[in-house]
Amino acid sequence: MTDIAAYREAARAWLSGKVEEFGREARRGLSPAEDLALARRYMAAKYDAGYSGISWPKEHGGQGLGPIEKLTFESEEILHGFGTEYFSISLGMPVPIMLRYLPDGWKQERARAALRGEEIWCQLFSEPAAGSDLAGLRTRAVQDGEGGDWTLNGQKLWTSWAHLSDYGVIIARSDPTVAKHRGLTYFWVDMRAPGVTVRPVRLAAGGAHVNEVYFDDVRIPDSQRLGPVGGGFGVAMETLIIERYSATNPAAGGPSIAKAVADASAITRRGRPLIEDGRVRERIARSFAMQTALAAIHRQALLSLEAGVQPGPEGAIHKLVSMRSRQRLSEFMIDLHGAEGIRTTNGANTKEDWVASWISAPTGRIAGGADEMLLNTIAERILGLPQDHRPDKGVPFNQIPA
Amino acid sequence: MASGVPYVSVLIDEGQLQISEEAHRLLGAQYSGEKLKELLEAKGEFDRDLWKLMAEQGWTALSYPENYGGLGLGLMEQGLIAEACGSFAIGVPALTSSFLVGQALLKFGSEEQKDQWIPRLAAGDAVGCVAFGESAEAVPDRPACAYDGSALNGTKPAVTAGGIADVAIVLAQAAEGPVLVLVDLSASGIARETIDSFDNSRCVAGLTFSGAQAEVLPLSSQAPDAARQLLRLHALMVAFEQVGGARKMLTAARDYAITRKAFGQPIGAFQSVKHRIAEDYVAVELARANAIHATTRAAEPDFGRFAAAARISATEAYDMVSRDAVQTHGGIGVTWEADLHLHQRRARSLAIEAGGLMFWEDELIDELREDAR
Numbered sequence: 203m204t205d206i207a208a209y210r211e212a213a214r215a216w217l218s219g220k221v222e223e224f225g226r227e228a229r230r231g232l233s234p235a236e237d238l239a240l241a242r243r244y245m246a247a248k249y250d251a252g253y254s255g256i257s258w259p260k261e262h263g264g265q266g267l268g269p270i271e272k273l274t275f276e277s278e279e280i281l282h283g284f285g286t287e288y289f290s291i292s293l294g295m296p297v298p299i300m301l302r303y304l305p306d307g308w309k310q311e312r313a314r315a316a317l318r319g320e321e322i323w324c325q326l327f328s329e330p331a332a333g334s335d336l337a338g339l340r341t342r343a344v345q346d347g348e349g350g351d352w353t354l355n356g357q358k359l360w361t362s363w364a365h366l367s368d369y370g371v372i373i374a375r376s377d378p379t380v381a382k383h384r385g386l387t388y389f390w391v392d393m394r395a396p397g398v399t400v401r402p403v404r405l406a407a408g409g410a411h412v413n414e415v416y417f418d419d420v421r422i423p424d425s426q427r428l429g430p431v432g433g434g435f436g437v438a439m440e441t442l443i444i445e446r447y448s449a450t451n452p453a454a455g456g457p458s459i460a461k462a463v464a465d466a467s468a469i470t471r472r473g474r475p476l477i478e479d480g481r482v483r484e485r486i487a488r489s490f491a492m493q494t495a496l497a498a499i500h501r502q503a504l505l506s507l508e509a510g511v512q513p514g515p516e517g518a519i520h521k522l523v524s525m526r527s528r529q530r531l532s533e534f535m536i537d538l539h540g541a542e543g544i545r546t547t548n549g550a551n552t553k554e555d556w557v558a559s560w561i562s563a564p565t566g567r568i569a570g571g572a573d574e575m576l577l578n579t580i581a582e583r584i585l586g587l588p589q590d591h592r593p594d595k596g597v598p599f600n601q602i603p604a
Numbered sequence: 605m606a607s608g609v610p611y612v613s614v615l616i617d618e619g620q621l622q623i624s625e626e627a628h629r630l631l632g633a634q635y636s637g638e639k640l641k642e643l644l645e646a647k648g649e650f651d652r653d654l655w656k657l658m659a660e661q662g663w664t665a666l667s668y669p670e671n672y673g674g675l676g677l678g679l680m681e682q683g684l685i686a687e688a689c690g691s692f693a694i695g696v697p698a699l700t701s702s703f704l705v706g707q708a709l710l711k712f713g714s715e716e717q718k719d720q721w722i723p724r725l726a727a728g729d730a731v732g733c734v735a736f737g738e739s740a741e742a743v744p745d746r747p748a749c750a751y752d753g754s755a756l757n758g759t760k761p762a763v764t765a766g767g768i769a770d771v772a773i774v775l776a777q778a779a780e781g782p783v784l785v786l787v788d789l790s791a792s793g794i795a796r797e798t799i800d801s802f803d804n805s806r807c808v809a810g811l812t813f814s815g816a817q818a819e820v821l822p823l824s825s826q827a828p829d830a831a832r833q834l835l836r837l838h839a840l841m842v843a844f845e846q847v848g849g850a851r852k853m854l855t856a857a858r859d860y861a862i863t864r865k866a867f868g869q870p871i872g873a874f875q876s877v878k879h880r881i882a883e884d885y886v887a888v889e890l891a892r893a894n895a896i897h898a899t900t901r902a903a904e905p906d907f908g909r910f911a912a913a914a915r916i917s918a919t920e921a922y923d924m925v926s927r928d929a930v931q932t933h934g935g936i937g938v939t940w941e942a943d944l945h946l947h948q949r950r951a952r953s954l955a956i957e958a959g960g961l962m963f964w965e966d967e968l969i970d971e972l973r974e975d976a977r
Contacts, residue, residue, distance in 0.1 A: 460972070460975065460976065463969070463972045463976050464976050467973060467976060477969065483969040484961075484962075484965050486969060486972070487916060487964070487968045488916065490909070490913060490968060491890075491912075491913040491916040491917045491920075491968075494894055494897065494909075494910060494913040495890035495891070495893040495894045495897075495913070495917055496890070497897075498893040498894060498896065498897035499889065499890070499893045501897075502893065502896075519886050519889060519890075522886060523886060574879070577875075577878070577882040578875075578878070578882075580882040580885055581872075581878040581879065581881060581882040585858050585881060585885055586858070586862065587858065587861060587870075587872040587873070587881065588870050588873040588878075589873070590873060591869065
């Protein structure tokens with residue numbers, strides 16, 4: 203058995219011992235507060251077992267292993283529906299970036315608390331007028347002279363888990379007189395500081411894990427700055443690529459092909475199971491072919507990592523293809539149920555329920571890189587096609603028409 | 605498969621990479637769009653010079669055991685050669701069709717049958733073809749072509765390489781049920797009618813047997829299943845060919861979009877063009893991943909679904925990318941002179957010759973349905 207196979211076996215054994223207490227079934231019917239509390243206990247257990255911060259350096263409270271071990275663990279963990287979603291952004295981006303930039307001491311305490319699920323960090327990037335075009339953001343950071351404190355004013359939007367967060371990382375405009383990418387500076391903030399207001403935004407699918415966050419004269423010391431003044435965009439890009447390789451699911455969090463086959467076999471129309479209808483066969487077969495390919499690509503990426511080679515554009519391909527495929531298949535599977543397809547199930551999981559999968563799928567095609575941006579990335583970075591015409595290129599931010 | 609998809613795949617190793625690069629180099633040096641277009645207009649002709657060269661390179665012998673004059677390499681190597689051939693839309697239908705006859709003999713043939721034919725197939729001295737399908741059925745449950753224990757009667761209407769082959773494996777109906785039979789096409793009682801087609805170098809012909817001597821492949825007693833096993837291998841090799849062609853068309857579209865200017869900028873700067881090419885890239889990558897993955901499952905009981913997945917995604921990709929590449933080129937793309945139509949044609953001829961999309965979607969769903977039972 204290879205080291206990785208042994209690692210996987212051990213992880214699988216540990217995880218299977220936690221399913222009853224913390225897994226999908228254990229979470230069913232819990233209130234939001236109870237669910238979060240259970241999820242925090244799972245994180246603490248995971249920390250004690252040595253499966254937290256797998257690829258982080260030991261001096262940051264991690265295990266000092268590589269991305270391959272991390273992906274191996276996650277690909278097993280993802281199967282059981284543990285409540286890791288509250289912590290995935292926190293541990294994926296804000297905490298690692300803060301660990302890179304802050305001096306020793308306080309940051310290690312925060313990292314430990316974050317790994318144990320006791321504290322949560324959020325990432326305050328997007329704004330009402332700055333989504334895909336992040337560098338167009340308008341939240342202002344004004345400094346009281348060189349080396350002095352900063353004052354933040356503005357609004358962030360779509361901030362996941364901000365309502366549960368203790369801390370956040372934020373990018374703001376420190377100089378509106380230079381080109382948009384150059385006038386940004388990056389900080390960490392205490393989400394309980396005076397002037398910070400968090401308001402949950404209810405999404406079309408009903409859930410409210412994203413928020414709008416207002417900053418009204420929020421004072422922060424210069425020691426909370428990460429990276430140089432005016433260097434915030436670079437730190438933001440660095441933040442976004444930390445988690446380039448995370449465990450993926452070819453069904454993009456939607457129901458499996460096996461469920462599609464089972465449902466289409468159980469429903470009859472004109473006296474025969476729908477799985478015998480060519481239109482149904484085509485849809486499911488194409489989805490299967492797509493998912494098999496994504497799984498194979500993911501496996502290749504893992505092998506590349508194992509061989510010390512940085513994988514290429516797998517992430518962009520995966521996100522682009524899997525989410526919209528989930529959306530289409532879910533629409534179609536609702537059709538198969540006829541008029542009854544309208545039924546919703548309270549608390550249904552996107553992996554088990556076509557309606558829950560369908561209603562939340564649009565979020566997945568927008569958040570974390572919209573389809574159109576992914577296509578640009580593939581076209582420009584991989585295929586070498588020219589960049590779009592950008593009229594705001596090089597123009598001082600305060601001269602760009604709003 | 606209870607849930608999800610098994611995670612098994614391979615990276616191409618150094619030796620395989622070398623085979624692939626060498627094949628591309630060699631075929632690139634031989635490529636002539638003019639020659640391919642002459643073949644388009646000549647019914648029943650194929651690129652004999654290239655076939656000879658392929659045999660000299662050992663490509664015809666790749667997958668056979670050494671005692672039959674083969675090189676004993678695997679499906680992956682065979683696939684990579686097919687991929688390279690696909691990228692040049694070669695005028696040789698025999699590489700895949702002969703490979704399949706060899707596989708039929710290895711799996712289901714007698715020792716004498718193997719001894720008689722495999723060394724000749726491996727050396728490229730004989731061309732093989734497979735004749736399973738009848739009209740819209742890729743594997744008919746009850747073939748109209750009849751076998752009485754020694755002679756074959758009936759017609760296989762469209763056999764790839766049927767116009768040039770020396771030997772055929774035919775799915776025929778015997779008294780006890782369907783069987784696979786081996787036919788020496790130089791025997792009497794065989795009429796070939798090469799079909800005028802949109803891709804003439806495939807040498808697709810109708811084969812009519814009137815009392816032609818044929819012998820059964822003794823291990824093919826479950827003939828429809830045996831034919832399906834062979835078709836899976838066939839589909840996988842064709843998938844590699846399709847991926848190669850699709851990748852070539854993707855490159856052509858990308859290159860043209862960078863150099864061609866309109867409205868003061870390269871057309872590739874317009875999102876309607878660049879996004880289409882990005883989508884094409886994704887389709888090619890998915891198809892290639894499936895083809896490579898399927899080679900690793902050939903010995904497994906679930907090979908059928910992965911061969912089907914490879915075939916489905918490769919057919920989608922080649923059709924889509926060749927269609928889009930022509931569109932990206934605008935007017936020049938639809939001319940006889942630009943070689944794009946070679947791929948536009950090949951995308952369709954490959955799409956229908958080893959069982960079409962409907963066949964493979966059915967194969968796949970039938971297998972997934974079995975899982976659920």
